[in-house]
Amino acid sequence: MSNKHLSLLFLIAACGDGDPAAPDAAIVPPQPDAPTTQQTVCDQLGLTPAALRTDLAWYGSNRADLQAWVDAGGCKSPTFDPAHKPVATFDWDNTISKQDFGDAMTYWFIANAKVLQPPGKDWHATSAYLSDAAATALTTACGTTVAAGQPLPTDTNTACADEMISIYDNEVTRGGEPAFTQVNLRRMEAAYAWTPQLMAGYTHAQVQAFTQTGTTAMLNAAIDATQTIGTNTGENGWLRINEQQKDLIHVLQTSGFDVWIITASPQDVIGAMAPSLVGVPFDHVVGIRSMTDSAGKLTYAFEGCGDVPDNQMQLIPTIQGKRCFINKVIYGETTNAFRRRPDGMRPYFASADTDSDVEFLRDATYKLVINRNKSDLMCHAYYNENDSWRVNPMFIEPKPAHAAYPCSTTAFTTETGASEPTRDEGGNIIPDQADAVHP
Numbered sequence: 001m002s003n004k005h006l007s008l009l010f011l012i013a014a015c016g017d018g019d020p021a022a023p024d025a026a027i028v029p030p031q032p033d034a035p036t037t038q039q040t041v042c043d044q045l046g047l048t049p050a051a052l053r054t055d056l057a058w059y060g061s062n063r064a065d066l067q068a069w070v071d072a073g074g075c076k077s078p079t080f081d082p083a084h085k086p087v088a089t090f091d092w093d094n095t096i097s098k099q100d101f102g103d104a105m106t107y108w109f110i111a112n113a114k115v116l117q118p119p120g121k122d123w124h125a126t127s128a129y130l131s132d133a134a135a136t137a138l139t140t141a142c143g144t145t146v147a148a149g150q151p152l153p154t155d156t157n158t159a160c161a162d163e164m165i166s167i168y169d170n171e172v173t174r175g176g177e178p179a180f181t182q183v184n185l186r187r188m189e190a191a192y193a194w195t196p197q198l199m200a201g202y203t204h205a206q207v208q209a210f211t212q213t214g215t216t217a218m219l220n221a222a223i224d225a226t227q228t229i230g231t232n233t234g235e236n237g238w239l240r241i242n243e244q245q246k247d248l249i250h251v252l253q254t255s256g257f258d259v260w261i262i263t264a265s266p267q268d269v270i271g272a273m274a275p276s277l278v279g280v281p282f283d284h285v286v287g288i289r290s291m292t293d294s295a296g297k298l299t300y301a302f303e304g305c306g307d308v309p310d311n312q313m314q315l316i317p318t319i320q321g322k323r324c325f326i327n328k329v330i331y332g333e334t335t336n337a338f339r340r341r342p343d344g345m346r347p348y349f350a351s352a353d354t355d356s357d358v359e360f361l362r363d364a365t366y367k368l369v370i371n372r373n374k375s376d377l378m379c380h381a382y383y384n385e386n387d388s389w390r391v392n393p394m395f396i397e398p399k400p401a402h403a404a405y406p407c408s409t410t411a412f413t414t415e416t417g418a419s420e421p422t423r424d425e426g427g428n429i430i431p432d433q434a435d436a437v438h439p
Contacts, residue, residue, distance in 0.1 A: 041082060042075040042256070049076055049255040056244045059392045059437060062368070066248060066390070069366045073348045074255030085258040087330055089360060090249065091352035092263040092270050092287075095370055096278060098240040098396040101215055102265035106195045107236075108214035110164050111229050113155040116201040117146045126197045126300055128313040129190040130167075133177035137163050141174075149201055154230070161230030168194060169232075184415045186320045187308075189264065189356065193316050196266040196290045197300045207298065208272035215239055215273055223396070242395040245351065246278045248368075252349070253279065262326055263287045264318045264356060286325045288316045306337040322360040352377075353394075355413065362425070368392065371437055373399055379407035379422040382433035391437040402435040 042049060049071075052063050071077065073086045080086075093100040109115050118125045121144045123135040142152050142160035154161040166172060167179040171191050180190040199207050218225075218239040227237035252259050261280055263270050267287035274280040289303035291311050301311045305324040308315040317325045320338055327333035327341060340346070340363060350357075350364035355376040361367045362380065367389045369381040381389045382405070393399070405411055407430040410419035421429040 039076075041080055045075060045082060045256055047075050047254055047256055049074060050251045052251055053247050056247055057395075058244060062390050062392050066368065067251075069349060070251055070255050070257075073365075074252070074257060076255065080256060082256070085256055086348035087346075088249075088252045088257045088259045088349040088351075089326060089330075089347045089364065090245070090259070090261050090280075090350070091354075091357050092261050092274075093265055093353075094372060094394075095351055095353045095357075096242060096245045096249075096261070098242060098394070099218075099236055099238060100265070101211075101239065101269055101273065102192065102195045102263075103236060104218050104239055105211055105214055105266070105269050106168055106198060107165075107227065107229050108210065109198055110154045110161050111227070112214075113151050113153050114202075114210065115152050115154060115164070115198050117142075117148050117150055117152055118200075119148050121148055126200070127180070127190060127194055129180045129183050129188070129193075131178055131181050133175070134167055134173050134179040137173040137175060137177070138167070158230040162232060164198070165229050165232050165235070167191075182416070184314070185413055185417055186415045187315050187318065188313075188321070189316065189318050192264045192318065193288065193302070193313065196268075196288045196298065196302075199266065199268075200290070200298045200300050202298055203296050204268050204292070204298070207266070207268040211269045211272040215269075240396055241277050244392075244395050248351075249278050249280065257348070258330075259284065260326070260330060261285045261287075262317055262322050262360060264316055264322075266290065286317060286329050306333075306335070318356040319359050322357065323363060326360055326363075366390075370394055371399065371435075373402040373435070375405045375407070375411040376413065376422050378402075378405050378435065379411045379430050379433050380424075382436060383407070383424060383430045385424055393438055398439045401438045405433045405435065407432050 052067050074080060090096055093102060123138040124130055141163035146152055152160055163174055166174045168191055171179045173179055183190050218237060221238040223238055225237040226234045229235050249259055259280055261270060261274055261284065265287050267285060267289045270287050271282040271285040274285050275282060290298040291301045291303060293299055301313055302316060304310045304312055305315055305328050315321050324337040327337040331341065347364040349366050350361045351368040352361050353370040353372045354374045358377050358380065365388060369377060369389060369391045371391050371393050381391045407422045409421055411422040412420045414420055424430055
């Protein structure tokens, strides 16, 4: 028998007439690990958490610390609750931005003759806190020939422009008289409030359009550019966005955080620019909220908060006012919005740069401070209670080292303007702090 026939017999025998031989075990390709709960939550929300860019400079370990905080609170965290997203709150001027957008638009309104003659040609109408001396100085400088509600020619009337600038920048008249009377400094800053009050008589849409024009020009101006308002040379003429803060906002948003801006600049000014500049929508901006009349035009009065009713001039988002508006707008508090909310029911993260931000920063679990040498704030930041504060120099043109901060004596400012020691969460006086974070 040939070898060919033998091979065929062996093949038939192997197959047989009974059950076929069991096949070899199927080869199963390697399977990816099952998604973690954290990955599933991120995916369900359509989120791909970003990491902080390594090409943007941060001080010391700040990039790593910030990233760790984001990861511990965002959708990667096993404690993340999509129904109650962690909140992150940012100040705008000199925190997200370099230079002040409120200042910029005050200057723009004056330089472009947009300020309207007040009702009755009485400057007291613009602010409940404007002094008699300031009202008289403005009437003298700006005159009474322009009808109420019409633009004052501050582009050509340098005396009128100069008086406004002196009151706004220095809080005194050109004659050296105090421009504003006593306010509750934990709830109101009369000069800041005067910015939206100088915008009264326009609609929200008009102010937002003016802002697009005015701030875009300054964002495109050279760093350190100046401008002349009236006869005042050397007024700031440029703005920038801090790329590190823009990136941090992006990282927080892609990690599931609810990001808000809280500012003492006008709502229309910051709300007009935040969506395009840093990706925060208008409805997540809380600024000075001017009330409107029946024609939809801004008045001199503001939206209230807590025990302060609407249509008053008693409150803006500064110090206690920032906490109040965060509690009201973000968390839905009504009557008790000035009160600090319980642990676990406050923002997870906050970033800011000045003493007017202290209360909302202290409310947050983690805080990033931009060092502008503001005493009360820097006392808290360097004291670093619960290891929850980080300090970064200003990203553009940072300040040099400052003298030690007088935390134990005069760093805190009371409602009446008196100076007192800065105290920690337990009410203990914070020792004087050295300025340790600078270029």
